[in-house]
Amino acid sequence: MRFNTRLLQGTNPFDTTGATLPAVYQTSAFAHESAEQLEKVFAGKAPGFAYTRISNPTVMAFEKRIATLEGGVDAVACASGMAAVSMALLNILESGDEIISSSALFGGTLDLLADFERFGIKTRFVKNMTAAEIAPQINGCTKVIFAELFGNPRLDVVDLAEVSTLAKQHKIPLVIDSTTATAALILPLAHGADIVVHSSSKYINGSGDALSGIIVDGGKFAWDFERFSALAGYQKMGKFAYTARLRGDLWRNFGPCIAPQNAYLNCLGLETLGLRMERLCANALALAEFLETQSELAGVSYPGLASSPYKGFVDSQMEKGQGGAILTLRAGSKERAFRLVNALKIPKIATNIGDVRTLVIHPASTIYLHSSEEKKSDAGVYDDMIRVSVGIEDIEDLIEDFGQAIESMKGE
Numbered sequence: 291m292r293f294n295t296r297l298l299q300g301t302n303p304f305d306t307t308g309a310t311l312p313a314v315y316q317t318s319a320f321a322h323e324s325a326e327q328l329e330k331v332f333a334g335k336a337p338g339f340a341y342t343r344i345s346n347p348t349v350m351a352f353e354k355r356i357a358t359l360e361g362g363v364d365a366v367a368c369a370s371g372m373a374a375v376s377m378a379l380l381n382i383l384e385s386g387d388e389i390i391s392s393s394a395l396f397g398g399t400l401d402l403l404a405d406f407e408r409f410g411i412k413t414r415f416v417k418n419m420t421a422a423e424i425a426p427q428i429n430g431c432t433k434v435i436f437a438e439l440f441g442n443p444r445l446d447v448v449d450l451a452e453v454s455t456l457a458k459q460h461k462i463p464l465v466i467d468s469t470t471a472t473a474a475l476i477l478p479l480a481h482g483a484d485i486v487v488h489s490s491s492k493y494i495n496g497s498g499d500a501l502s503g504i505i506v507d508g509g510k511f512a513w514d515f516e517r518f519s520a521l522a523g524y525q526k527m528g529k530f531a532y533t534a535r536l537r538g539d540l541w542r543n544f545g546p547c548i549a550p551q552n553a554y555l556n557c558l559g560l561e562t563l564g565l566r567m568e569r570l571c572a573n574a575l576a577l578a579e580f581l582e583t584q585s586e587l588a589g590v591s592y593p594g595l596a597s598s599p600y601k602g603f604v605d606s607q608m609e610k611g612q613g614g615a616i617l618t619l620r621a622g623s624k625e626r627a628f629r630l631v632n633a634l635k636i637p638k639i640a641t642n643i644g645d646v647r648t649l650v651i652h653p654a655s656t657i658y659l660h661s662s663e664e665k666k667s668d669a670g671v672y673d674d675m676i677r678v679s680v681g682i683e684d685i686e687d688l689i690e691d692f693g694q695a696i697e698s699m700k701g702e
C-alpha cells in the first residue's frame with residue numbers, strides 16, 4: 291500500500307464496535323476486578339491499563355499508527371515536541387556524555403541543550419551536518435548525533451546517507467527531528483536514522499489544535515550496553531531495549547504523557563497528512579518562486595527552489611522531491627521585516643508551523659529571544675528574516691497578499 295492508503299489503515303486494537311477512529315479514553319485510572327488483577331497489570335503479566343501516565347488505549351492507537359507509518363518497532367507519545375526531544379536524548383545520555391548536533395536547530399531545542407549542560411551533558415555544535423565537520427568532533431564521550439532533517443528555520447537539509455554512515459562507523463545512534471519534513475516526505479529510519487522524533491503539534495496534527503510530540507524507535511541500533519549504560523538492564527528486550535527503557539523508566543518517571551484527547555486529535559489529523567503536505571509543499575514552492583522575483587527582498591530561502599544549495603538532496607532524498615512547507619525571506623532590516631509582516635492580510639502572526647493556515651513570525655525577536663548573536667547566526671536567524679509556514683489557502687490569494695505587502699514597503 292502507498293502512503294495515503296496506509297494513513298487510513300490504522301486499527302483500533304481495543305475496539306469492538308467498528309468505530310473508524312479510536313475512542314477517547316479521557317480517564318486517569320483504570321479499575322480492575324481484584325487486587326491480584328491490578329498486581330498482574332502492574333507487573334506486565336496481564337494485558338490492561340492502570341494509569342494514563344503509563345499507558346492509555348487512545349494514546350496507544352496514536353503511537354501504533356505513527357510507529358507503523360515511520361517503519362519503527364514502537365513509538366512513545368509525549369505532551370509536546372520539546373518533551374519528545376528531551377526524552378529521546380536523555381534516554382541515551384548520562385552526565386559526562388556528549389552530543390554532536392547541528393547548530394541549525396529550533397530555538398527551544400537550542401535552549402534545551404544549554405539546560406543539559408547543568409546536568410553534565412555537553413553539546414558540540416557543527417555548522418554543517420557533513421561527515422567532514424562531524425568526524426573531528428567525535429570522541430569517547432560522544433553518545434548521540436542529532437539534527438533536524440530540514441533545519442527550522444535555517445532550512446538546510448541533512449544528507450542522511452552520509453551522516454548515518456559516519457554514525458554507524460563510530461557506533462553512535464543518529465537521532466533525527468523530522469518535524470518539518472514529516473513521513474509524507476521522507477522516512478528517516480529507512481535512510482539510516484536510528485531514532486526519529488516529531489513535534490506532532492505541527493504537521494501530524496495539522497490544524498494547530500493540540501500540543502504533542504512522539505519518539506519512534508527504529509529498533510535496529512546495536513546498543514553496546516556497557517558503553518550505553520543508561521540502557522543497561524534492558525538488554526533482554528532486544529530490539530525494543532530503547533523503548534522499553536523509555537516506557538519503563540525515564541518517560542514514566544518524568545511524566546510527560548500526552549492527553550488522550552490530544553492523541554485522538556492527532557489520529558484525526560494524521561489521516562490527511564499526505565493530502566495536506568502535497569498542497570502545502572506545492573504552495574510553498576509557488577510562493578518561494580514568486581518571492582524570488584521580488585527585488586525589494588534581500589533573499590528567499592526554500593530547499594525546493596532550483597537556486598537552493600540543498601535542491602540536490604531534496605531531489606535525491608525526499609520521496610517526491612518536495613521541499614517542505616516552510617520558507618524564509620529577508621526584508622533588508624528588522625523595521626522592513628516588521629512592516630511587511632504587519633501589511634500581510636491573510637497570514638496569522640503566530641509562533642507555530644504546520645497549521646493549515648499560513649503563519650508568519652520574526653524569529654529573531656521571538657523564538658530566538660534567548661539566543662546569543664552567534665547562536666542566532668549559526669541557526670540561520672537574522673534580524674531582517676521572516677519565517678513563513680505556508681498553509682493550504684488558494685495560492686493566488688497568498689501571492690497577491692505577499693505582493694501587496696511587499697509593494698507597501700517600497701519608498702518608505
Ligand SMILES: *Cc1c(COP(=O)(O)O)cnc(C)c1O
Nearest residue numbers: 370371372396442469489491502
Ligand atoms: C516546534 C518544534 C519543536 C518543539 O515542539 P513543541 O510541540 O512546540 O514542544 C521541536 N522541534 C522542531 C523542529 C519544531 O519545529
